[in-house]
Amino acid sequence: MSTTKKMAGVALAAALGVTTLSACGGGDAKDKTAGSSDAPKSKTVTLVSHDSFNVTDTVLKEFEQRSGYTVKVLKSGDAGAALNQEILTKGSPRGDVFFGVDNTLLSRALDNGIFTPYEAKGLADVKPEYVLDKEHRVTPIDSGDICVNYDKAYFAEKKIAPPQTLDDLTKPEYKNLLVTENAATSSPGLGFLLASVGKYGEDGWKDYWSKLKANGVEVVDGWEQAYNERFSGSAGGKKAKGDRPLVVSYASSPPVEVLYGEPQPAEAPTGVSTGTCFRQIEFAGLLKGAKNEEGGKALVDFLVSKKFQEDMPLQMFVNPVTKDAALPELFTKHGVVVEKLENVAPETIAKNREQWVKAWTALVVK
Numbered sequence: 001m002s003t004t005k006k007m008a009g010v011a012l013a014a015a016l017g018v019t020t021l022s023a024c025g026g027g028d029a030k031d032k033t034a035g036s037s038d039a040p041k042s043k044t045v046t047l048v049s050h051d052s053f054n055v056t057d058t059v060l061k062e063f064e065q066r067s068g069y070t071v072k073v074l075k076s077g078d079a080g081a082a083l084n085q086e087i088l089t090k091g092s093p094r095g096d097v098f099f100g101v102d103n104t105l106l107s108r109a110l111d112n113g114i115f116t117p118y119e120a121k122g123l124a125d126v127k128p129e130y131v132l133d134k135e136h137r138v139t140p141i142d143s144g145d146i147c148v149n150y151d152k153a154y155f156a157e158k159k160i161a162p163p164q165t166l167d168d169l170t171k172p173e174y175k176n177l178l179v180t181e182n183a184a185t186s187s188p189g190l191g192f193l194l195a196s197v198g199k200y201g202e203d204g205w206k207d208y209w210s211k212l213k214a215n216g217v218e219v220v221d222g223w224e225q226a227y228n229e230r231f232s233g234s235a236g237g238k239k240a241k242g243d244r245p246l247v248v249s250y251a252s253s254p255p256v257e258v259l260y261g262e263p264q265p266a267e268a269p270t271g272v273s274t275g276t277c278f279r280q281i282e283f284a285g286l287l288k289g290a291k292n293e294e295g296g297k298a299l300v301d302f303l304v305s306k307k308f309q310e311d312m313p314l315q316m317f318v319n320p321v322t323k324d325a326a327l328p329e330l331f332t333k334h335g336v337v338v339e340k341l342e343n344v345a346p347e348t349i350a351k352n353r354e355q356w357v358k359a360w361t362a363l364v365v366k
Contacts, residue, residue, distance in 0.1 A: 045295030046072045046095030048086060048287070050079040053099055054315040055308065063302045069295045078222065079187050079282075080105065086287065087112045093287035096296035099141065099303065103132060103281045104190050107350030110137060115285035118297055122304040125322040130281055132346050138283035141303050142318035145251040145338045146191035147277040148178070149270050151233030154245035163246065165275035166199050166342070169212060176216035179230040179244040183360050186222045187280065192248045193360055194349065195278035198342030202352070209364055218244060219365055227253070233270040235260065251277065252317040255334040259314070268334045277338045282318070 047053070053073060064070055072095075076082035079100045086098055090112060101109045109115065115137040123131070123139060130140035148169065150162040163169050169178055181189030196205040220226050228236030231247035234257065254268030261269070284303050286296045302308055309325035312318060319327070327335075 042292040042295065043068060043070055044072055045069045045097070045292050045299050046074055047299060048074045048076060048082065048093070048095035048098045050082045050100040051075045051077060052316055056311050056315060059307055059311045062307070067295075067298050067302075069292075069298060071299065078185075080185070083109055086114050090114050091289045093289050096287060096290040096292045097284055097299050098287050099282070099284040101138065101283050101285070102187060103279075103283075103346055104187065104194060104349060104353065106132065106138065106283065106346060107353075109285070111350075114288055116288045116290070116293070118286045118300060120297075120304050121301045122322070125306075125324060126304060127321055127323055130321045132281070133283075138285040139300055139304060140321045141282050141284050142312055142316065143279055143281045143321055144318040145277045145279050145341065146188050146195065146248065147251045147338065148192075148273040149227075149231070149233065149247050149249045149253050150273060151231070151245035152269055152271050154232055162271060162273065163276075164273050166196060166208070168273070169217075169246070169276070170208070170215050172215075174215065174246065176218075177244060178212070178216075178246040178248075179218040179220060179226045180248040181223055181226050182219055182221050182365065184357050184365075188223050188226075188248050188250070189219075190353075190357070191278040191280050192276075193356065194344050195276060195342040197356065198278065198344045205356075206359065206363060209360065213364055217364070223249065233257075235262075246273075250317065251336050251338055252313075252319070252331065254336070255330045256317050258334045259330055272336045272338075274336060274338050275340065277341050279338075279341050279343070281321070 053075065060071060074095055076085055079102060082098075083101055083105055086093060093114070098114070110133065117136050119136045120139045123136070126140050130143065132140070148163065152162075155162045160173055163171070163174055168174065180192055183189040183193040196208050200208045218230065220230060226247050227234055227249050229240045230242045230244045231237040232242045232245045233247070234242070251272050254270045254272065257270050258265055258268050284300055286293065286300060290296045304322060306322065306325055309320035309322045312320060313331055314328055
């Protein structure tokens with residue numbers, strides 16, 4: 001949250017894990033290297049990820065102590081950049097497990113054959129609608145809804161109802177208010193483009209974006225710039241004097257604003273336009289050629305365990321995908337449940353993604 005999850009100022013950036021994480025844990029257990037029954041096996045298992053991966057230290061150390069493995073996390077930029085590096089190193093991967101490929105980029109990863117099939121222990125607990133690869137080359141880990149967020153104070157002051165649908169965003173009262181990310185460089189930006197494809201179809205989305213462009217939509221490279229610099233409703237945006245009260249972000253962004261508010265507000269200062277959303281699903285997979293395949297399998301099992309799934313929401317601000325994982329009160333109190341999503345079938349995304357992005361770029365950016 002790509003997915004490349006997923007989905008307030010400097011504190012928010014820290015919470016989303018933009019610094020490198022490398023946790024070390026104890027345990028004298030020995031594990032086996034792939035293809036050897038006698039040699040001492042590696043005690044280190046490496047997770048390659050986008051920058052937003054995060055986990056509570058105690059949760060990770062519990063896994064390390066129980067399994068005997070030390071987890072090394074190698075962060076590699078945004079989801080697209082991280083995936084590109086794994087494709088370039090196919091067969092000689094930089095780690096054992098890759099986390100962060102999402103449903104918008106999944107076909108690219110699978111077509112390039114970078115994963116070894118593995119049916120994770122605990123996969124039966126994953127909600128079936130998230131299992132998109134029947135060969136189990138990847139395992140669903142989290143989901144996040146990409147949606148337009150709005151600055152409640154701005155709309156209250158202007159006495160304008162905030163937009164709720166994609167159609168609303170083209171209306172005159174919302175002219176020059178929306179900032180979105182570049183669909184060619186950003187996972188949320190691509191998700192928002194796909195929301196428009198899902199709503200208006202392959203024959204109608206370009207006309208919709210022509211209307212958005214005429215209505216003054218602003219496009220920036222990535223989420224950090226859009227949300228923490230240009231959006232007037234976030235803590236970071238306020239400090240940066242952002243003047244756009246509408247931004248493409250996540251349905252889970254309002255709880256983040258509460259958690260990191262100083263002082264912590266009684267209610268979220270931002271809201272979600274629930275008729276603008278596209279669901280992002282992020283996956284992990286055992287990398288083909290992994291040096292520590294057994295450790296990689298144990299790590300994938302951990303990522304779908306109840307312990308990790310319940311820790312994940314307040315670490316990466318995404319939703320668990322397992323049936324029995326409970327959401328924290330912060331999510332249930334300040335988050336929203338999106339009832340209607342704009343969906344595009346994975347096979348349709350696979351077939352058309354590149355040409356859609358090129359056409360979008362020519363229409364909106366150039």
